Amino acid sequence: MSSNTTTATTPRQWRKAPFIANPWLRWGLLIGFAIYAAWAITTLPFDWARISEGMERAARIFGGAFPPNFDRGGLLLKGFLESLQIAILSTLLGLALSVPIAFMAARNIAPLPIYLLGRILIIVARSFHPVIVAILFVKAVGFGPVAGILTLTIYSIGFVAKMLAERIEEIDWGQVEALRSTGTGTFTVLQFGVLPQIMPRQIGLSIYQLDSNLRASAVVGIVGAGGIGSTLMNAFGRYDYDFALAITLVIIAVILVSEAISGRIRKNIW
């Protein structure tokens, strides 16, 4: 067979249709993005002297960090246990508060004003990074685990209440109607008509949240809200890089283990 088949007609053209059909929009977006990128990069204060100095500093830090120093294991363990306590208490508190807030924020259950209030609570809880919340609580109630617990409680509400509210909005309404028709009171309806339906999701969410809170507790500690993060911050502040590395390694190990456990449990439940 030959590919140079002769044809009378001129060869036909073919071009791939561009991703955005309108050329103005396409080039406009492209140029706009290029200008933004160029401008954004020029706003960066690149100080090459500082960066090359930084390389030396990096060498010093890593030199000081190896080998990791586990001598103060007691302090490490204490910090870690405190993180665990913060995670457990904030998860329980967060779950307890999430249930009513989720009902408030479920459009099919709550009247409009209450629904809006519930949604606003959730949005506010979700918008702030836990570290910002932590810094405020540290100012309000002082350094230590209390600030951490309060922070992670809010963090839990932001996630659990949101997911739970979505689950409530998609429940099977038939069971609820059936209970209502027998003249049962509102709370009994919730207890027998709604709770059984959302329970599996609730348990899965709780375990997920415990895992998340354990991770987050390591972070909020950096701004003084207790737990292993505070231990890490102190070590860093005192230039104890080898102890800091030891702490970081423990944090990584704990996170991996807790992720594996929570993944296993959730797989069995769902």
Next chain:
Amino acid sequence: MKQSVADRAWSRHTGRQRWVRFASLLAVAAAAGWSLTSIDIIWPWVWDAPAQIGDLFKRMVPPDVSAIRAITWALIETLNIATIATFFAVFLSLPVAYISAQNTTPNRATLWLGRFILVSSRSVNTLIWALLFVAIFGPGVLAGIVAIMFRSLGFLGKLMGEAIEEIDRRPVEALEATGASRAKVILYAIVPQVVPTFFAVSILRWDINLRESTVLGLVGAGGIGVILQGAIDMLDWRTVATILLAIIVLVIAGEALAAWLRKKVI
């Protein structure tokens, strides 16, 4: 109908399940008890906390908007940190995803290298990365960008690697059979299949990075966190309130933009 619901409730409490429930409850109670009794808390402070928090709120109203120019600029800087860092992290994550996907990695060694990069990036929080890079590069935006890049790399690489592992192998095989080189097979059989995930994951991470960029400043790594920390240190609570409102606006706008982009692209 009521009967059937009651039946369900009843069946949940029989046999082995009842024991599992009981044991779980007991475990939860024990954990709570242990935490409550052994945690290092000064209880009078706890009882005082609501009053303190209320007091703090009172000092925040009305918000003071006199620093709005500085705040706006800090918001833009925050946005830039998130966008630039996401942009570079996306490119860096592609090769990492490629070597950490079981069906594309060249060999065992590269697979483990890829997994090592993903795990170390993912298990260290952005703020901890930021601490490290502030120590290296000094305080400023650069440390923040690098920190966010390091953290995003693992997230993006993991999700994109999973997308690569889930591709349909058959077109790949077909193109290999045409005698196309490895690079062309990637271009024509793998890339088109992972592009939707690629965009979805990048947009998702950009949204997350925007939130994370708001706190980088608390460890000196640039963005709006820097002036937040400054205002808190000055006990200038009414400016703090303005900054907090600004952050809410930024985050919600970012979420809306991300949702819109996702719909457009996919």
Next chain:
Amino acid sequence: MLRISRLVKRYGNGEPVLKDLDLEVPGESVVSIIGASGAGKSTLLRCINRLVEPTSGSILLNDLELTTLKRENLRKARRRIGMIFQGFNLVDRLTVMENVQCGRLGYIPYWRAALRRYPAEDIERAFQLMERVGIAHYANKRADELSGGERQRVGVVRALMQDPDILLADEPTASLDPVTSRQIMELLQRLANELHLPVLINIHNVSEAKEFTQRIVGMRFGRIIFDGKPDDLDQDAMDSVYSGTSEDKKASAPDTDKVAT
């Protein structure tokens, strides 16, 4: 001209799937390969373009030994072997034209592939072939928007774009409805004649095999136990191809005498 001799393939340490298989296909003939599931039909085709590594034996295509080729040379050889798949194996998210041009990937430079700037003669040829099979008006449609029959036509054109010396088709019609299935078989038969191509087709539909091909090869347990004209495939031959266990293949071994083509 394809000449396979003493071809053996075993997966892992198991029983060989192809056992000392010999087969010769002269140019311009359409050969259908029939056999029960697991007989080794797909394995045989895949050994030819090395999607599966043969364990031992020799495969000569136009006097080029395929079994020992490495990397660059293997790719060069593969460019001249077109393959059509049961599941079409198109890239769903690419347009029909891009899918068709995949057949040229082995020939064009990387930048052309990346920028979709295909050579003018490739585009012209793609249009000619697509017109030939009746899908030219779909050039800009995404592959996953087509029906099964149309998708298989794209698959056929992709293989033909390679400018192949031989066409391998692994159950090309098994995922299609009876009418479309006949259309594709007819198309393959015609194209083989027009382009003077040898075509090997794995197929389960014996009546289609008889109707559209001049030669039928029956495989069982990794051996060829029937090889002849469609008319020679009588009930006895059918029974020996499609029934029995691994043991009584020895009993029917004399059948292989027929192989002397």
